[in-house]
Amino acid sequence: MTSQGNAQATPFLKWAGGKRVLVKQILQFVPNDVDEYYEPFLGAGSLFFSLPAETPKIVSDFNAELISVYETIRDDVDGLLRELRKRTNSLEDYLEIRDWDRSPSFARRSKTSRAARFIALNRLGFNGLYRVNSKGQYNVPYGHPKKVDLLMEDNLRAVSAFLSETDSAGRPAVEFHTGGYKDILQNVSNPRALVYCDPPYHPTTATSFKSYTRDGFNEENQIELHDEVVRLTKLGVRVLLSNSDTEFIRRLYSEKFFTVNELVVRRAIAANSENRGLFTEVLIDNFKAIRRS
Numbered sequence: 001m002t003s004q005g006n007a008q009a010t011p012f013l014k015w016a017g018g019k020r021v022l023v024k025q026i027l028q029f030v031p032n033d034v035d036e037y038y039e040p041f042l043g044a045g046s047l048f049f050s051l052p053a054e055t056p057k058i059v060s061d062f063n064a065e066l067i068s069v070y071e072t073i074r075d076d077v078d079g080l081l082r083e084l085r086k087r088t089n090s091l092e093d094y095l096e097i098r099d100w101d102r103s104p105s106f107a108r109r110s111k112t113s114r115a116a117r118f119i120a121l122n123r124l125g126f127n128g129l130y131r132v133n134s135k136g137q138y139n140v141p142y143g144h145p146k147k148v149d150l151l152m153e154d155n156l157r158a159v160s161a162f163l164s165e166t167d168s169a170g171r172p173a174v175e176f177h178t179g180g181y182k183d184i185l186q187n188v189s190n191p192r193a194l195v196y197c198d199p200p201y202h203p204t205t206a207t208s209f210k211s212y213t214r215d216g217f218n219e220e221n222q223i224e225l226h227d228e229v230v231r232l233t234k235l236g237v238r239v240l241l242s243n244s245d246t247e248f249i250r251r252l253y254s255e256k257f258f259t260v261n262e263l264v265v266r267r268a269i270a271a272n273s274e275n276r277g278l279f280t281e282v283l284i285d286n287f288k289a290i291r292r293s
């Protein structure tokens, strides 16, 4: 973890599939000579926030509203805190801001007020889900949280400082992009880079929550991602990839140059309460192939 003054920057969102509880286990697999970090499925960025602030990081997610929140925290944390102070933990306030995206004026609202809405909906909504309907309208129900710190002022200020860090050459250390995961991986070839992929998981049961956006991520997408990881492996780029521990994923990553490591996790977010409990997930690395070459 990185220190910013007295506070450490930590993930500020609850995120379905977030790696917060696994991050200590994942860090044990992160090589200690990483001089460039790529995370194309950023979400709440659990591993991202655990890396040294000055390490260059190129990160993306295809959720444009999410990336815009990160940029707002970096560029206008005071304005964001002012907007967040207007929000309250009540069903009425929740439904009022949730409905903003039902009106054409949503696009004209300031980036800062939209970011505050995103954070408030995430803190107050059910189980940290992000879900939109076929029209792209947010439709997660109110979560009735008993106690919630909507402001998280110390952490948001620490996050702002973390996102504003510069690398050893004085350039901004963090670069944000919106888009599909392949976009930021196009030109990676640095053997000291690390790519961490944390895609929507292959479902372990028919009811597993798997639709982060209206597009979802199906088996064909998992196969395409595998092919992208193989492409990077051939270029000598180190990759770590999280996924669920299913037959399909193990078969997909069965080439000799992959190591399938098992991590044990107590999962808190599931569409169905039967899915709560201890699970094995996998963290796949291609380091064998890279050491050999």
Ligand SMILES: C[S@@+](CC[C@H](N)C(=O)[O-])C[C@H]1O[C@@H](n2cnc3c(N)ncnc32)[C@H](O)[C@@H]1O
Pocket: 015, 016, 017, 018, 019, 020, 040, 041, 042, 043, 044, 045, 046, 047, 060, 061, 062, 063, 179, 180, 181, 182, 198, 199, 200, 201, 212, 213, 216, 217
């Ligand atoms: C499992 S979550 C990542 C969680 C993150 N590692 C954390 O600790 O919070 C997967 C993320 O991938 C994004 N996503 C889904 N499909 C994508 C795609 N095709 N390209 C880029 N991002 C995608 C989702 O918006 C979601 O934020």
